[in-house]
């Protein structure tokens with residue numbers, strides 16, 4: 401496919417690489433249908449370029465280094481990359497997982513991340529367990545001052561809050577700072593006055609193809625790195641089965657095309673926000689005619 | 692009669708066990724077929740009304756099928772009966788899956804390709820003693836498959852193209868014909884008669900015949916003569 405014409409999508413920032421993987425050898429990838437190339441020049445400067453049809457690099461794109469990732473934009477971003485206060489705390493443990501590629505719209509993935517009701521079914525005995533399937537009422541809103549979607553007061557029963565510990569209700573807050581970035585704050589079991597942060601950065605490759613990178617800023621000083629990575633890997637592979645088999649793959653914004661209930665409030669608000677923004681890339685209404 | 696409106700076989704009955712579900716396609720539409728624990732067969736649109744998850748990934752419990760994603764339960768009429776995220780909720784009767792007419796006949800699961808059509812399944816053969824051979828999925832367009840089949844064996848097309856009686860050497864077989872999608876066709880092959888009448892070697896040679904057919908069709912793909920996306924031009928339907 402070719403570069404999207406969707407200005408709203410073009411003007412956003414996207415994480416396209418883990419900084420540790422940005423080296424002297426240029427690497428080619430694709431963003432919003434456009435081939436791009438990134439790498440480190442002789443003076444150690446990181447750059448990202450579009451690649452034209454004949455394979456030659458074109459004009460340089462804006463770049464940022466944030467949250468252990470390289471970010472870029474194909475348009476003219478109207479704001480900086482979102483700020484995460486927790487990332488500035490010195491005692492945080494940063495866990496950068498691996499990219500996972502999925503054959504679906506990145507927006508479906510955001511919704512899946514916002515969703516608690518699937519925990520007992522898709523992540524049984526990890527993030528949820530039958531018969532604890534009820535989603536207590538929570539709040540969700542578009543925060544106009546920052547132009548973000550938040551879901552607050554979210555609670556859900558999890559069979560293990562800490563490894564091998566007893567089950568109980570976890571307290572979660574969800575935040576969507578831009579259409580292809582989603583994160584959650586979780587009350588930290590070892591220090592209840594602080595919050596663990598789990599983010600997911602999505603690189604939309606094509607309308608119905610994306611890759612996602614989980615990045616965590618944790619208080620946890622007990623779990624080993626490998627255990628944390630494996631844990632995320634298991635969760636995301638379970639979610640992949642879902643998001644690759646939703647129909648259509650592109651996210652429908654038209655309210656009547658699916659059947660939300662109270663538990664889907666954050667999805668309803670997310671879709672309303674996307675519609676207000678006029679985002680088309682990866683949506684059933686604006687995207688190309690796919691599945 | 693248009694090719695798209697009618698009954699087609701979508702599986703061999705013995706391949707769809709009680710309390711299981713499977714995904715298939717008819718004219719490229721994704722279909723969920725499932726069998727309840729009492730043996731009844733169902734063919735539905737393969738999409739959960741909640742968030743679009745394919746229902747063929749779901750699990751059957753008794754007379755209901757539950758969606759894999761959030762466990763919404765649907766009764767045999769396609770009506771949602773339980774939403775686990777809201778266990779106390781009296782589910783509105785408007786939440787429904789689109790269901791197709793579906794029936795078990797001649798050792799095959801049949802569905803009507805039209806949601807609204809109320810046309811009885813009228814087959815020229817009606818027998819209960821059936822020896823299933825196998826289902827064959829070929830990467831070849833339905834029309835090309837039909838043409839190749841009639842070119843290499845003596846065939847009689849029945850039920851408007853949904854059944855073919857095949858005489859290949861000493862064998863007499865019946866194949867249910869499923870126009871799976873643009874470049875794909877399924878054949879559900881059975882013998883008429885009880886399984887005891889067909890010893891192992893008869894079934895083995897039919898399976899070999901089917902495998903050779905697939906090999907031929909996929910090696911030399913015959914271009915589909917119908918315009919892209921159209922099944923209306925099927926010669927055996929006109």
Ligand code: FES
Nearest residue numbers: 739741742758761
């Ligand atoms: S998508 Fe089927 S229950 Fe949610």
Ligand SMILES: [Fe+2]
Nearest residue numbers: 512518522639
């Ligand atoms: Fe999940």
